[in-house]
Amino acid sequence: MAAAETSATAMGKGTLVLACLVLAFTNFMVVLDTTIANVSVAHIAGGLGISSSEGTWVITSYAVAEAICVPLTGWLAKRFGTVRVFAVGMAGFGVFSMLCGMAWSLGSLVAFRIGQGLCGGPLMPISQTLLLRIFPKEKHAQATGIWAMTTIVAPILGPILGGTISDNWGWHWIFFINIPIAAICAFGAMVLLGKAETKVERTPIDTIGLVLLVLWVGALQLMLDLGREHDWFGSSFIVVLAVTAGIFFSFFMVWEMFEREPAVNLKVFRYRGFTVSVTALVFAYGTFFASLVVIPQWLQGALGYTATWAGYATAFNGVAAVMMAPVVAKLSTRVDERILVSFGILWLGATSMIRVLWWTSDADFWTVALPQLIQGAGMPFFFIPLTTLALGAVDEEEVASAAGVMNFLRTMSGAIATAIATTVWYDGAQGTRAELSGVLNGTEQTMQSLQAHGYTVEQSRQVVSNLVDGQATALATGSIFTTAAIVFAAAASIIWLAPRPKHPVAAGQAH
Incomplete structure (x- = not known):
């Protein structure tokens, strides 16, 4: 801590503000890239001549690479220095972002997204570590607040930016926009954060x-x-x-x-509170993240939304989350964390059932967006207390290892759940379409009526086919969210197997 205080006092106020902006923008950009491609899958699939299900590899490959790199963060920081790792990671993130924008095939894009994830993986925890290092101890709460705000806001803006950019400039630009930010942040880190560099140690790996x-x-x-x-x-x-x-x-x-x-300290699973909390996190977060991928594809593929409007509809998820986060932070000091976590996960399950009841093939914008807004209000009840419950269950000297395991499994759960959910969704839509086609009544009369209004035989057949496709996809989407509600209910129930935390979790320990 002495080193941290020395670094902080050695920095002038202006330098400190600029360094804070560099770290905040870095974290913002890395988190943004976890959601910016969600609404752009249709554009990417069309541009590369692949199916939409293959397009989701762009999302899962980034998440998996990021997850794999998390256990390396601590070793890299000790071996090469925190600031050097940050600057090189930022530069690499920019280079791979440029290559992603220049990708000519699915294979090349996935390969470059893996490189982007490997470079971006350490940036999120290191950005917070450096924030706490350059600020004096009495201002750690404010520093953590700045970092947390970028973490919350980025997923909101990701779908909006991704949709707007893809519709107006092309999907390549969702990656190209990272280049100038990465260059500025990498250069800024080397210039501004030199005095906050950590001592290099030859540690085993x-x-x-x-x-x-x-x-x-x-x-x-x-x-x-x-x-x-x-x-x-x-x-x-x-x-x-x-x-x-x-x-x-x-x-x-x-x-x-x-x-x-x-590399991954599995011994922390000997703590019942940690094991139960992480199990709930894996199932609840994986289900939540998969929905962020499925919903934009349904809106664009079945309801005819542009990527921009799909981004607007899904972004409502984060609006209420930002508003409720301070409320949950205060409640966490007064209310049993298990009550808050259970309530938050059940809230996510309830909004999944609202989607099942409300969402049809002719749902309007607010019918789609309102459940997103409602769901966002419950998200802080899930994320914030669950971190305290999990990390507060382990001994204090193992908090860092436990946080690494927790972040690794959280990221992996999102990638795995996305792959499973999109497969079940596509297969479910095809199966439902076959069932509907076998029980259609009045098809000939409908086609004759359309032809009487000027449609050709082929056009009338296509109209009927599109109606069946829309209904099949809506039913498959409802089935996905019914399953999601069940998973959320199970995750909310098992959290009561965890004991109360043994100790408070200090600012910054979660990452």
Whole structure:
């Protein structure tokens, strides 16, 4: 802490403000890129000549790469210096953003998104670490507040910016806009944060653990992403991926349990409160994140929304979250965290059921946007107290390791749930369409009526087909959110298996 105070006092007020802006903008941009592509999948799919389900690989590849890199953050900061890692990561993020915008095929775009995720993974925790390092201890709450605000606002603006840019400039520009910000932030970090650099240490790294992690996570995500196109376990390739993921996961678990300096400290799962809290987080966050991907695709594919308006509709999710976050922060000091978490997750489940009841193939904008706004009010009740409940369950010296495991699993749950949900959604829509086609009544009369109004035979047939597609997709969407409500209810129930936290979680410990 002495080093932190020295760094803070050595900085002039103007330098401190500029350094704060650099760190805040960096965190904003990295978080923004987790949602900016959600509403652009249709544009990317059309531009590269791929299906929309393949387009979601752009989202999952970034999330998986980011998750894999989280366990490396602490080692990188110690081995090369916090500021150097930050600056190089920021520069790499900008380079890979440029390459993403220049991508010529799905394979190249996924590869560059992986590079972007690997560079961006350490930036989120390091940006907060540096904020706490340059500010004096008595201002850590304000510093954490600045950091948290960028984390909350970025997902709101992501869909809006992604939709507006894709509709007006082209999907490539959702990546190109990162380049000037990355260049300025990387340069600013080297110039402004030099005095906040940490001491370099030659610390060991769990190479075998990291290799096993990459192998099982990579095989699992490939299996989930490619399963639909290869008829799942009817394909020997998918079977090989599944077996590979299972084998390397087993080796990873055994290795990490006995490694002295593990890449992922699995020993924190010996705490019941942590295990229960993280289990609830994985299922609830994964379900929530998957909905952020499915909803824009339904709006654009079935309801005819542009990417811009799909962004507006989905962005309402974050508006109420920003308003309720301070309220939840105050309640967290007075109310049992388990009550707040359970209430927040049940709120997410209730809004899922509202979607099931309200959303139809002819739903208007506010029918779509209002559940998003309502859901946002419950999000802080879920995220904020759950962090306290999980990290407050472990010994204080293990909080950093527990936070790393928690963030890794949170990010992975989003990627895995997205792959599963989009597959179930697409397959469900196709299956429902086949069922509806077999029970249609009055098709010939409808087509004759359309032809009497000037439609050709082919045009009238297409109108009927589009109506069936719209109804099938709406029913499949309702089925997805019915399942989501069940998952949320289960996650809200198991949180009561966790004990009250053993100690408070200090500002900044969560990351």
